[in-house]
Amino acid sequence: MNLEKVVFGFFIVLAMTLNFGFFVGDIANPAYHHPYELFAAIVVNLVATVLKFGDRTQIGAIHLSTSLVADLQLIAAGIVWVAMGDVGAGTASASVTVSIVSLSGGALLANITSVILLIGETFMLRR
Amino acid sequence: MNSIVFLILRRLRVPLVTLIATYAIAILGFTLVSGVDAAGKPWRMSLFEAFYVVSYTATTIGFGEIPYAFSTAQRLWMTFSIYLTVIAWFYAIGKIIGLFQDPGLRQAITLAHFTRTVRRLQEPFYVVCGYGETGSLLVDALDRKGLRVVVIDIAQDRINELELQDTQSPVPGLTADARLPDILIRAGLRHAHCRGMVALTNDDTANLAVAIAVKLLRPELPVLCRAEHQDIADNMASFGTDHIINPYELFGEHLAMEVHALGAYLLHEWLTGVPGSRLPTPATPPQGTWLVCGYGRFGKAVVKNLRREHLQTVIIEADPALTGCTDCIVGSGTQAATLIEAGISDAVGIVAGTDNDVNNLSIVMTALALKPDLFVVIRKNKRYNMPLFEQFNADITMQPSDIIAHECLAHLVTPLLARFLTLARNQDNAWANQAISRVAGVVGEMTPETWRVEIDAEGAPAVAEWLAEGRTCTLDALMRSASDRTRSEAIVPLLLVRGDSELLLPDADLVLAAGDRVLFCGTPEARAEQRLLLFNRKALRYVIEGIDEADSLVWRWLFAREARR
Numbered sequence: 001m002n003l004e005k006v007v008f009g010f011f012i013v014l015a016m017t018l019n020f021g022f023f024v025g026d027i028a029n030p031a032y033h034h035p036y037e038l039f040a041a042i043v044v045n046l047v048a049t050v051l052k053f054g055d056r057t058q059i060g061a062i063h064l065s066t067s068l069v070a071d072l073q074l075i076a077a078g079i080v081w082v083a084m085g086d087v088g089a090g091t092a093s094a095s096v097t098v099s100i101v102s103l104s105g106g107a108l109l110a111n112i113t114s115v116i117l118l119i120g121e122t123f124m125l126r127r
Numbered sequence: 128m129n130s131i132v133f134l135i136l137r138r139l140r141v142p143l144v145t146l147i148a149t150y151a152i153a154i155l156g157f158t159l160v161s162g163v164d165a166a167g168k169p170w171r172m173s174l175f176e177a178f179y180v181v182s183y184t185a186t187t188i189g190f191g192e193i194p195y196a197f198s199t200a201q202r203l204w205m206t207f208s209i210y211l212t213v214i215a216w217f218y219a220i221g222k223i224i225g226l227f228q229d230p231g232l233r234q235a236i237t238l239a240h241f242t243r244t245v246r247r248l249q250e251p252f253y254v255v256c257g258y259g260e261t262g263s264l265l266v267d268a269l270d271r272k273g274l275r276v277v278v279i280d281i282a283q284d285r286i287n288e289l290e291l292q293d294t295q296s297p298v299p300g301l302t303a304d305a306r307l308p309d310i311l312i313r314a315g316l317r318h319a320h321c322r323g324m325v326a327l328t329n330d331d332t333a334n335l336a337v338a339i340a341v342k343l344l345r346p347e348l349p350v351l352c353r354a355e356h357q358d359i360a361d362n363m364a365s366f367g368t369d370h371i372i373n374p375y376e377l378f379g380e381h382l383a384m385e386v387h388a389l390g391a392y393l394l395h396e397w398l399t400g401v402p403g404s405r406l407p408t409p410a411t412p413p414q415g416t417w418l419v420c421g422y423g424r425f426g427k428a429v430v431k432n433l434r435r436e437h438l439q440t441v442i443i444e445a446d447p448a449l450t451g452c453t454d455c456i457v458g459s460g461t462q463a464a465t466l467i468e469a470g471i472s473d474a475v476g477i478v479a480g481t482d483n484d485v486n487n488l489s490i491v492m493t494a495l496a497l498k499p500d501l502f503v504v505i506r507k508n509k510r511y512n513m514p515l516f517e518q519f520n521a522d523i524t525m526q527p528s529d530i531i532a533h534e535c536l537a538h539l540v541t542p543l544l545a546r547f548l549t550l551a552r553n554q555d556n557a558w559a560n561q562a563i564s565r566v567a568g569v570v571g572e573m574t575p576e577t578w579r580v581e582i583d584a585e586g587a588p589a590v591a592e593w594l595a596e597g598r599t600c601t602l603d604a605l606m607r608s609a610s611d612r613t614r615s616e617a618i619v620p621l622l623l624v625r626g627d628s629e630l631l632l633p634d635a636d637l638v639l640a641a642g643d644r645v646l647f648c649g650t651p652e653a654r655a656e657q658r659l660l661l662f663n664r665k666a667l668r669y670v671i672e673g674i675d676e677a678d679s680l681v682w683r684w685l686f687a688r689e690a691r692r
Contacts, residue, residue: 035173035174036155036158039151043147043150043151046147047147047148050143050144051140053133053136053137053139053140053143054133078175081175082175087173087174088171088172088173
């Protein structure tokens, strides 16, 4: 067992699960989507991105690009929330909440891709 | 370049993760610690406000307590955050700066920069391995001829020297071992515009390695090598190295040429000179007995060539056993007694050919004190001793680096010139003198430029088209001025190659044929003028027929009607 692989897998899966946790629930109701969850998702996604730096293989490049996509979408969601709603109170109008959550939904897809890549890579190694 | 970005990113993983983690902790803390707003009501920062506060704190900008004055609990957390995030920042910045000072990374950046510069070269260039005395002379001469050069040398200080040189066009240089094929490829071995490789390092085996690499990776590329040892030279010749230069052998030949064919020698010196230098004044070595001091590689070559010209030689050598000299006077030659023993009173010339400049000067000064009218040939080893040798002003000063650079220049720039010189060497003295006076009469005393013109669609499209139409064009037409056809430009044709036949100093009224290769020499201005004739049909028609062709269709039609009438 390799500690580096454990940390790597941990952050990638955590990025996906946090993202999912934020995304799930009524898309127009801010009560289902807590700002801290988005914050945690952004931080963990950033860490996951940095961990992917420097891998020169083809699969490493795809890994990095999925992470960059997720970062972009989540940060965009954060900016929308800051600009259009009240982050402190965790509230926003229904239309703003929809755009925040749908942005995070896009990020979730990218994170799922990333996890699929991770699993695929692991299978290739085992074989 | 790509690999460098990845290298940086990988090394920055830890600092960046640290930075993200400390930010996350500080931001989270600020949103949890409660404060009071302006009205005195309990208030907590939103995530965005916390991010804002941490951002200006971590970067030590410090706008203060925004938006409301902090509570004690917030200040406590702020104190903690300052130490946490500022230290993380300094750590990250320190890592980044450290990374850029890392010798490995800097080397990688230099190499990538060099590779990119070479790859982007859009004009013909030569690769010179070894930027020593010879290399720097050659690079300078090529640069002055307007050709691009790429330099590899193993010593950093020589590359630094190159960067300080005042060259016409930038010369990319790399500190690397030319023996490594990868380095040669990066220097442009496989580049479409690479015209030749020159190996001039002071290490024969390195030159050999370069030659082998070139002949394996790109057999058609000309490669010139310096080789001071005969076995290495034979080795190089065995796999088809285009030209092997042995400076000592070469000087011996030159000396012999000076003794028996001064004209050919002068022609050689002159045409291979660096552009802009003067025609050297001839010195005729006298016939008689010669003293040769130093029987090393240089001395051996000199003795061999002098004996071939039927001149008596007496050898003075300090260490006969080492140099394999059987019949010689033992001594260094710097003492009068040795010179007298060698019979200086009967000698006509002396060759000071040891590998020590000070000894060489000492030898000839002692000899001249004994016999003032001696003909002096002196070997100069180091260029920094130039002022001493200039002051001394020997009849012939021989410097290996000069000789190699001349030879390389002739072979590299115009291979046809090398062919011409070989042919000229077989002609007699009278022919050579006539050739010199003809060239000097037209071009003047400065070293002329020599260039090759190929009569085909690429080298001379206007002429090729003209000939293809069945019209005739004489050599003379190409030597006329495009602005006034009655005036001749300062150009002399030296050699014309048609199929297998070679014609030395062809006559002006010779009729050109497609596929001819002509070697011209002349002033740089005349060369520029001639280019116009080679590429512009209108100019060519003017010099041949005296008709200034009209540019537009209407006028051409009018003129044609006029002519028919």
